[in-house]
Amino acid sequence: MQVLIVCHSDYQHTQSVADAIAAGAIAALQDAGEAEKIFVKQAADVNLDDMQVADVLIFGTPVHMGSMAWQMKQLIDKGSKLWMPNALQGKIGGVFATYGGFGGAGGGVEQTLMSLHANFLEQGMLVCGFPRSLSGYADAGIHWGLAVRTGNDEGMPEGVSQAALVAARAYGAHVVETALKFKS
Numbered sequence: 001m002q003v004l005i006v007c008h009s010d011y012q013h014t015q016s017v018a019d020a021i022a023a024g025a026i027a028a029l030q031d032a033g034e035a036e037k038i039f040v041k042q043a044a045d046v047n048l049d050d051m052q053v054a055d056v057l058i059f060g061t062p063v064h065m066g067s068m069a070w071q072m073k074q075l076i077d078k079g080s081k082l083w084m085p086n087a088l089q090g091k092i093g094g095v096f097a098t099y100g101g102f103g104g105a106g107g108g109v110e111q112t113l114m115s116l117h118a119n120f121l122e123q124g125m126l127v128c129g130f131p132r133s134l135s136g137y138a139d140a141g142i143h144w145g146l147a148v149r150t151g152n153d154e155g156m157p158e159g160v161s162q163a164a165l166v167a168a169r170a171y172g173a174h175v176v177e178t179a180l181k182f183k184s
């Protein structure tokens with residue numbers, strides 16, 4: 001099973017979450033006795049072949065002005081070439097975002113996660129939310145996916161908490177376990 005984790009990250013918050021998701025995905029594949037083929041890439045480095053050969057696609061972004069970073073949207077628009085031949089149909093998807101969250105209102109993270117879902121659904125994929133039974137749900141789980149707040153109450157960058165990294169590992173494992181169930 002091949003897993004492709006893609007994000008854009010300017011200041012490494014989203015990248016560190018992507019790495020934790022990868023760790024969870026690796027653990028799930030090891031538990032299942034499957035070969036580990038996990039790739040973590042920045043959006044700008046991903047080509048259409050990378051997406052086509054993956055069984056699982058997990059896309060993440062920082063929230064930028066209430067929506068995804070343009071680098072992720074650019075990749076999604078490039079992926080429209082895969083829509084006509086149904087090349088991504090039936091693959092399993094997962095989504096994550098980091099956000100400053102000043103004011104505690106979420107800063108647009110829910111609509112950002114939903115817009116990542118929308119792309120996967122348009123491509124005919126099956127998408128995974130973040131079930132409340134997973135570790136870290138109260139810290140970084142939203143039913144749409146993984147949402148990691150990185151800002152503090154003064155509106156300044158704080159970093160990615162250990163609790164959020166626990167949630168990220170749980171989410172990576174969950175998406176892979178779902179894909180393994182679907183495959184069998």
Ligand SMILES: Cc1cc2nc3c(=O)[nH]c(=O)nc-3n(C[C@H](O)[C@H](O)[C@H](O)COP(=O)(O)O)c2cc1C
Nearest residue numbers: 009010011012013014062063065066098100101107
């Ligand atoms: C251009 C820009 C716009 C941002 N807009 C928002 C926003 O609308 N809502 C929010 O909660 N955080 C916003 N943030 C904060 C980032 O989402 C947050 O710091 C994120 O964790 C950065 O991820 P990175 O380190 O991977 O780049 C913005 C940051 C930048 C640089």
